[in-house]
Amino acid sequence: MKSWITKIVIGVLAAGVVLATATAQSRVTLPELPPAAGEECVEPTDVMRRDHPKFLLHIRDETVHGGIRGARHSLVECIDCHVQPVGGNEPPRYSDPQHFCASCHVFTGVRVDCFQCHADRPARATYFHKLSGHRHHMGDGTLSAAELKLLAEQGESHE
Amino acid sequence: MSDQAHDGARRKFLGTAAAAAALAAAPGVFFWQGVARARGTDGASSEVRWGMLIDTTQCAKGCDACVRACNEEHGITSTGRPTTDAQWIRKLDVRDPATGHAHSLPMMCQHCEQPPCVDVCPTGASFKRADGIVLVDKHICIGCRYCMMACPYHARSFIHEPLQDQLPHAPRGKGTVESCTMCVHRVDEGRVPACKEACQEAGYGAIVFGNLHDPESEIAQRLAKEGGTKVRADLRLNQGVRYRGLT
Numbered sequence: 308m309k310s311w312i313t314k315i316v317i318g319v320l321a322a323g324v325v326l327a328t329a330t331a332q333s334r335v336t337l338p339e340l341p342p343a344a345g346e347e348c349v350e351p352t353d354v355m356r357r358d359h360p361k362f363l364l365h366i367r368d369e370t371v372h373g374g375i376r377g378a379r380h381s382l383v384e385c386i387d388c389h390v391q392p393v394g395g396n397e398p399p400r401y402s403d404p405q406h407f408c409a410s411c412h413v414f415t416g417v418r419v420d421c422f423q424c425h426a427d428r429p430a431r432a433t434y435f436h437k438l439s440g441h442r443h444h445m446g447d448g449t450l451s452a453a454e455l456k457l458l459a460e461q462g463e464s465h466e
Numbered sequence: 467m468s469d470q471a472h473d474g475a476r477r478k479f480l481g482t483a484a485a486a487a488a489l490a491a492a493p494g495v496f497f498w499q500g501v502a503r504a505r506g507t508d509g510a511s512s513e514v515r516w517g518m519l520i521d522t523t524q525c526a527k528g529c530d531a532c533v534r535a536c537n538e539e540h541g542i543t544s545t546g547r548p549t550t551d552a553q554w555i556r557k558l559d560v561r562d563p564a565t566g567h568a569h570s571l572p573m574m575c576q577h578c579e580q581p582p583c584v585d586v587c588p589t590g591a592s593f594k595r596a597d598g599i600v601l602v603d604k605h606i607c608i609g610c611r612y613c614m615m616a617c618p619y620h621a622r623s624f625i626h627e628p629l630q631d632q633l634p635h636a637p638r639g640k641g642t643v644e645s646c647t648m649c650v651h652r653v654d655e656g657r658v659p660a661c662k663e664a665c666q667e668a669g670y671g672a673i674v675f676g677n678l679h680d681p682e683s684e685i686a687q688r689l690a691k692e693g694g695t696k697v698r699a700d701l702r703l704n705q706g707v708r709y710r711g712l713t
Contacts, residue, residue: 371603374510374595376654383634400630424604424639426632 338414341399341407345388349379359385363421382421387429401427515579515598515706516648517678518662519685519694520571522711524672525665527570530557532673535664536574539649540636545627552623552638554646555661567713572661572673575600575621575646576697577706583613583622592643598678598706599650604642613643618698621645648706678706 348355350362362380369375389407390398399405401422404413408427412419536542536555544551554574561568581600583592591606592613602613602622614622622645625638632638635651649659662673676685688694694708 367605369509371601371605372593372595374597374650374654375508376651386634423628424632424637424642426634426637428631430634 338410340410341389341391341393341405343389343407344391348388349384382425386426390428398428510595510597510599510654512596513679515678516653517577517598517676517685517706517708518648518659519674519688519708519710521672521674522569522571522709524670525570525572526670527559527568529570529668529670531664531668531670532572532661533557535660536646539652539660540638540647541631541633542638550624550626552625552644554621554623554644562713565713569711571709571712573619573621573697574661574707575617575648576619576703577646577648579704579706581703582616582618582701586612586616588612595650599648599653600645601647601650602643602645604637604639604644607642609641609643611643617645618701618703 350358359380363382363385366378366380367382369378370381385408392398393405399409401409404410406427408419408422411417533555540554542552542554555572556574557570558573559568559570577598577600579594579598581592581594583600584594587593588610589606589608591603591608592600593603594600609624611624614620614624622643624643625640628640629638638644649657649661652659658675659673662675665671665673674685674688676683678686678689680686681690688710689708692710694710695712696703696705696708697712
C-alpha cells in the first residue's frame, strides 16, 4: 500500500518536473490565454490556476440555496472579464479553443459540463459596456445599495 | 435540505426556544435584523416569505404579457414542438359551466410552503429557500422527473434538448427540470418578478408581489382586506401564490 502511495507521489513530482521543463524550454505548445478585460484578477494567478474549481463549487451552493449574491468568485464574473470579443466578432463559445476556459481545459484534458447550462459568453449588454461589469470586481465582494440600483437599471435598459 | 422542508413545526419550536433563551440571556436587548437582511448579499432569510396575489378580475383574456416577459427574461424559446417546450408560466381561460362565469389567469409554480416536488425529489435538487421560493438546484438534478409528476399544478418542465446561448442569470440545460423561480435573481437584487412588471406595464396591474410576512406590505394588506384563494386548497400546501376573483 505504502509503496503505491510512494509511486504515485513520485509520478506526480515527475509530471511536475516534465511540465516545468516544458514551460522553460517551450517544447510543448502552451495554451494561449486570451486577454481579460479587467486589470487584475480577484486572486493571484497561481491561486486561480489551482483553486478556481474550489471557489466556484463553494459559491455555487451559497448562491443557489442561500441566495447570497455579489460574491467575489462567481462564474458570471469570470466570463464577463475573461471572455471578450475577438477582432470585432462575437466572443468565442466554449466549443471554440479560443475560449478562455477551453484554451486551458483542452491543454490539460479536463472536461467540464458547466457550459451545458451556464452562459459561456458575457451577456451582450456586458460586452458593449465592458467596464460596467467590473464595478464591484476588485472590491470587497459586496455591493452597495447604489451599485445594486445601478446594476438593476442597466439590466432593465438592455432588456 | 430535505429535513428543512418537512420540519416546519420543529423549526418553529426551536425558533421559539432560541428566542426565549436569547431574552433570558440578555434582558432588555431586542434582537431584530430587519427585513432588509433578506435582500442583497446577505442571502435569503426566513423573516421574509415572498408571495404573489393575482387578481383575476384585472387579468385580461387574450393578454399574455406575463408569459412573454417570463420567456424573454429567462431566454426560453420554442423548439417548434409545443408539447415538450419549457413553460414556466401559462395563461388559462376557465369557465364555470353552471353560471357561465369566465375568467383568465396565469398559472405557474405556486411556491408551496409544503412542496410535493421537494418531498419526492430523490437527490435534494428540488428545494425551498428560506424565503419560501421553491427552486431546482440543477447541479444536483438527475432529471428523473418525479417532481413533475408530484406537482398538482403541472408547473415544471423538462429540458429534452441541448440549449445554447442561455442568459448569464438564468442557467438552463438539457436533462434537468425547471420551473418558475419567482425571478429569484431579480428578487435578490431588490427588484420585482418580470411577469409582475410586464402586467403593470400592460396596464392591468393584476399581479401583486411582496412579503407575506410583513403586515405592512401591499400583498399582506390586500389579502387581509380582500382575501385570496389557494388553488387546490384541499391539498394544504399553503402556496405563496394566491388568486383573487376565483369563484
